[in-house]
Amino acid sequence: MNIITIDGPSGSGKGTVCHILASKLGWNLLDSGALYRILAYAALQEKVALDNDLQLAELALNLKVAFISNGAGVDTILNGENVGDKLRTEVVAESASKVASIQVVRDALLERQKAFYQEPGLIADGRDMGTVVFPDAPIKVFLDASAEERAQRRFNQLQNKGFDVSIAQILSEIKERDFRDRNRTVAPLKPASDAIEIDSTSLTIDEVVSQVVDLVKLKLNLAVK
Numbered sequence: 627m628n629i630i631t632i633d634g635p636s637g638s639g640k641g642t643v644c645h646i647l648a649s650k651l652g653w654n655l656l657d658s659g660a661l662y663r664i665l666a667y668a669a670l671q672e673k674v675a676l677d678n679d680l681q682l683a684e685l686a687l688n689l690k691v692a693f694i695s696n697g698a699g700v701d702t703i704l705n706g707e708n709v710g711d712k713l714r715t716e717v718v719a720e721s722a723s724k725v726a727s728i729q730v731v732r733d734a735l736l737e738r739q740k741a742f743y744q745e746p747g748l749i750a751d752g753r754d755m756g757t758v759v760f761p762d763a764p765i766k767v768f769l770d771a772s773a774e775e776r777a778q779r780r781f782n783q784l785q786n787k788g789f790d791v792s793i794a795q796i797l798s799e800i801k802e803r804d805f806r807d808r809n810r811t812v813a814p815l816k817p818a819s820d821a822i823e824i825d826s827t828s829l830t831i832d833e834v835v836s837q838v839v840d841l842v843k844l845k846l847n848l849a850v851k
């Protein structure tokens with residue numbers, strides 16, 4: 627199966643690189659972080675406690691979610707409402723990281739993630755794409771960057787959107803979330819044993835994309851525009 631998994635911590639560039647690759651290759655895209663964010667958002671809305679394993683798993687199994695391409699990007703529809711912008715807050719990110727540490731929650735989202743595979747291929751963005759969800763993927767990338775660089779990128783991103791944010795606060799939130807994601811017992815953030823590690827701290831987005839494109843040409847023997 628043509629699958630490229632890209633795992634890594636927040637702000638390493640996964641989302642950006644995955645969107646570019648999906649468009650270059652014409653492959654489907656799984657933003658698995660969005661599923662954890664949607665679940666967290668739904669739990670906050672429905673006042674389900676973030677440590678109530680069984681109720682969260684039930685909510686995860688029954689989420690009515692659709693990702694609909696709108697030309698410029700993807701609209702995320704939860705129960706008929708476009709919730710895209712509401713998922714990007716730090717409260718939702720932190721809550722997502724908390725619900726994501728629960729085994730039954732991850733189990734409940736597993737089949738939904740696998741179902742994103744469709745011909746001619748899939749780009750999967752997350753934390754455990756190469757280790758748990760698609761362990762047989764022929765190309766696995768672990769994308770990283772220093773915490774300071776990742777905080778700077780988030781800072782620029784949020785400032786461009788008009789948010790009044792502090793870099794020190796973003797850095798501490800990033801470090802806290804990474805620590806939880808890397809140290810949880812279920813599906814922790816770590817490179818698969820057969821992943822290629824790319825440190826993007828001093829690479830441009832184009833340089834990262836071009837490294838992955840080279841892997842696609844080499845390992846899958848595909849022509850890429």
Ligand SMILES: Nc1ncnc2c1ncn2[C@@H]1O[C@H](COP(=O)(O)OP(=O)(O)O)[C@@H](O)[C@H]1O
Nearest residue numbers: 636637638639640641642779783826829830831
């Ligand atoms: N190599 C890079 N150099 C500079 N900025 C980058 C790089 N990769 C991503 N960015 C920027 O950093 C921000 C976070 O990237 P994103 O793709 O959302 O990361 P992730 O999905 O890993 O959290 C975005 O504004 C993106 O444009």
Ligand SMILES: Nc1ccn([C@H]2C[C@H](O)[C@@H](COP(=O)(O)OP(=O)(O)O)O2)c(=O)n1
Nearest residue numbers: 636637658659660662722723726752753754
């Ligand atoms: N495959 C995944 C994807 C995300 N998660 C969890 C852990 C992350 O802190 C949250 C949010 O992930 P997301 O990829 O949207 O976060 P960033 O955009 O990288 O900041 O979800 C996960 O545990 N497993």
